[in-house]
Amino acid sequence: MNIDKRIADDMAANGISFVTTVPCKQLAGVIEEIDQREDMLHIPSNKEDEGMGLCAGAWMGGKRPAIIMQNTAIGVTINTLATLIQYYRMPLPMLISYRGELREPVACQVEMAVHTKALLAQLNIPTYHLHWQKDVEELDNILKYTFMCNKPVAILTDANFWGGYGDQ
Amino acid sequence: MIRSEILREIAPTLRDQLVVCNIGIPSQELHAIDDQPSNFYMLGTMGLASSIGLGLALAQPKPVIVIDGDGSILTNLGTLPTIGNNAPSNYILMIIDNGSYGSTGDQPTYTSQRTDLTGMARAAGCARVVEVQDVDTGPVLEEALASGEATVMVVKCDSGNAKMPVITMDPVVIRDRFMKAIAS
Numbered sequence: 513m514n515i516d517k518r519i520a521d522d523m524a525a526n527g528i529s530f531v532t533t534v535p536c537k538q539l540a541g542v543i544e545e546i547d548q549r550e551d552m553l554h555i556p557s558n559k560e561d562e563g564m565g566l567c568a569g570a571w572m573g574g575k576r577p578a579i580i581m582q583n584t585a586i587g588v589t590i591n592t593l594a595t596l597i598q599y600y601r602m603p604l605p606m607l608i609s610y611r612g613e614l615r616e617p618v619a620c621q622v623e624m625a626v627h628t629k630a631l632l633a634q635l636n637i638p639t640y641h642l643h644w645q646k647d648v649e650e651l652d653n654i655l656k657y658t659f660m661c662n663k664p665v666a667i668l669t670d671a672n673f674w675g676g677y678g679d680q
Numbered sequence: 681m682i683r684s685e686i687l688r689e690i691a692p693t694l695r696d697q698l699v700v701c702n703i704g705i706p707s708q709e710l711h712a713i714d715d716q717p718s719n720f721y722m723l724g725t726m727g728l729a730s731s732i733g734l735g736l737a738l739a740q741p742k743p744v745i746v747i748d749g750d751g752s753i754l755t756n757l758g759t760l761p762t763i764g765n766n767a768p769s770n771y772i773l774m775i776i777d778n779g780s781y782g783s784t785g786d787q788p789t790y791t792s793q794r795t796d797l798t799g800m801a802r803a804a805g806c807a808r809v810v811e812v813q814d815v816d817t818g819p820v821l822e823e824a825l826a827s828g829e830a831t832v833m834v835v836k837c838d839s840g841n842a843k844m845p846v847i848t849m850d851p852v853v854i855r856d857r858f859m860k861a862i863a864s
Contacts, residue, residue, distance in 0.1 A: 530739060553738060555766050557731075558758030565728035566762075569700070569735025572720070572859050577735070595724025596732075600855040 516541035526655040530570035532563035536582040536609035538674045560585035561592040578605045583628045604664040613670035639666040681814035684709045684842035700733040704783030712844040717857040727756030737771035750777040750791040764805025767830035780839040
């Protein structure tokens with residue numbers, strides 16, 4: 513299975529046509545896949561809160577959006593999630609590289625990993641953790657759920673899901 | 681001129697357009713001067729008006745006017761390269777540059793000293809950037825709408841706020857009527 517294509521296909525099948533990204537090494541393949549697709553507009557953003565603003569506007573303009581980012585971004589975007597995405601009741605699937613989990617080689621990444629689920633729980637953001645590659649089978653249902661309830665939803669994907677980080 | 685005087689002058693132009701308005705006193709002023717379903721008022725999230733407007737302009741063909749401020753642009757400076765590289769022809773970013781953080785007590789921003797937002801927007805890749813004096817805002821905005829090009833306007837004006845009531849409309853109502861105006 514080509515996991516990057518599978519993810520992009522599920523997003524397209526759920527009508528997602530506007531994607532903004534802030535890169536992570538684990539997400540490089542899926543970002544490249546999305547960038548090449550003609551059924552998705554890919555607008556890279558410089559910071560994740562900026563990206564959420566783009567998604568909010570795109571959704572109000574009639575396109576289903578998604579953001580692809582690293583879990584460190586939860587620290588950047590709490591205010592945006594609370595006062596824009598949640599306050600105005602907007603759907604936002606967040607495909608998140610969950611750095612600092614099992615098979616992580618960079619110790620500093622663990623420092624935000626230990627806060628990630630707690631912060632998402634504090635924000636009442638539905639959170640799914642994909643650990644094995646077969647867990648991608650949930651993605652279609654998660655995306656349907658997101659656009660059903662008009663909430664931000666976190667999809668955490670760790671190094672094990674991506675088959676290890678680099679040589680680890 | 682201060683911001684509210686500019687908004688009052690351009691209200692007849694804004695009335696027929698999709699407007700995304702910056703957090704705080706700018707939204708309160710626009711709401712009090714000429715509330716329209718086609719206005720999206722930001723109630724929180726400082727800095728993202730330009731990004732919300734850009735996403736909206738990319739998603740649909742109607743013109744989008746973003747009313748932003750120098751302080752909010754400075755807090756989300758990454759927006760300028762994203763605009764410079766992606767803004768479609770229906771996007772107008774109007775930065776009311778009064779050199780101060782109006783909603784928090786008129787503390788000076790760096791644009792009141794050495795920082796030049798017009799130059800920064802150009803350096804970020806924005807092709808059509810127009811620096812405007814407050815009294816010329818109306819005609820320049822009309823030109824921007826007629827130009828068929830993405831435009832960044834930097835409107836130089838005086839610091840100061842009109843005293844207007846806080847917006848008490850529910851955010852979902854603001855968003856819902858805005859989406860209906862977009863779709864109509």
